[in-house]
Amino acid sequence: MTPPDSRRFPDGAVVSARGLAQRVTTADGELTILADIDLTVAPGETLAITGASGSGKSTLLGLLAGLDRPSAGEVMLLGAALSELDEDARARLRAGRVGFVFQSFQLLPALSALENILLPLELAGHRDARARAADWLARVGLAERASHTPRQLSGGEQQRVALARAFATDPQIVFADEPTGNLDADTGARIIDLLFELNARAGTTLVLVTHDAALATRCARRMHLVAGRVAARAPA
Template identity: 65%
Template sequence: MSDNVIIARHLSKVVNSSEAELTILDNVSLSIERGSSVAILGASGSGKSTLLSLLAGLDLPSSGEVELAGKALNQLDEDERAALRGEQVGFVFQSFQLLDSLTALENVMLPLELAGRRDARKRASDLLERVGLAARTSHYPQQLSGGEQQRVAIARAFASEPVILFADEPTGNLDAATGERITDLLFDLNLQQQTTLVLVTHDARLAARCSNTLQMQAGKLMESGT
């Protein structure tokens, strides 16, 4: 089995506007090793979130190809890509994306129940304890602070023990101190579960904690380093 859990070859993304074609991503190739932590760093509009969407199979490129966990995404239909994400991938977003009608525990249980896990409640409860929310399991998102909501989102993302975790500006809506705690939590869980961590960020301090950095500028991959 390849040590690379993500391989992208010559990815481009072009969209049509009313005025002209707009190239959002331009001929990007990269590989990401299993168990590593990688930051995709760049200014707003540099193409980093689009790259993440393509790597995760949430969107398809205009040209080029992505292999995710050994599967060529362009050879899968939408349902097959969704199934692959459900089995292999976790997500943490800036906007938390919790369901307001579910408690913290129920939000974390949801992907486990969808996967048919009989231990969903215990697994969710254990994860919420690990992220410091054992006393908040019955609270709804609107009863939680931003930092607490993001911790619930992280517990949910790690619940199914994903091979890859994609995080898009995971600390973007948080104050500096809370963001630092969330960052610590992400890397602790990454280390404990050997999950490949792919972070999109404009924060150079967050990127510096990753084992590798990919620098995006105007849709192009400029450089990488350790």
């Protein structure tokens, strides 16, 4: 594992970025999606990244999680400089230490609810994987639906399974991309309650991407993007 670069990044940050930029080349020339992003997220902190559609918030999430490489700038995740790692090393860094919640749930259709939670545990090599998965399924209130496949579950239930999957490996950080985007308001609210409850109990760092300003206020810190640049931070 690469040691944290204390010259450029504050000690102890779970994730931090300096001068982050993402540009793509299109038929009409170069398009800037993100520019001049600096941020630091301390352990246990919750950060909301907000902005309208196309403001670059999901791109930023992808860069912070090491799913993509930036055009410029540097990301430190869990003490490692991502630019110095190849894709497989970044994957190894994520294993068991980074959780994800997606707008489209991303559950595997052939696996049951329990097995979907089991998947990251098996991949991280947890010994008591099955018991742990069952425990997490119970924590999200779906113990009796263990053998049901995603297509037998409602949207809200699927996202609860996805939450359990994200937290099951005791990750140090969870990235959530529009977790209520595919849900109705009531169900969305319940999911968010559950997300923050699980996060608070586990003391996990949470980076939440949302276009919903009200939801963002539940995070300790907020960062608003406009056209790929930081337009506002709260608290300032």
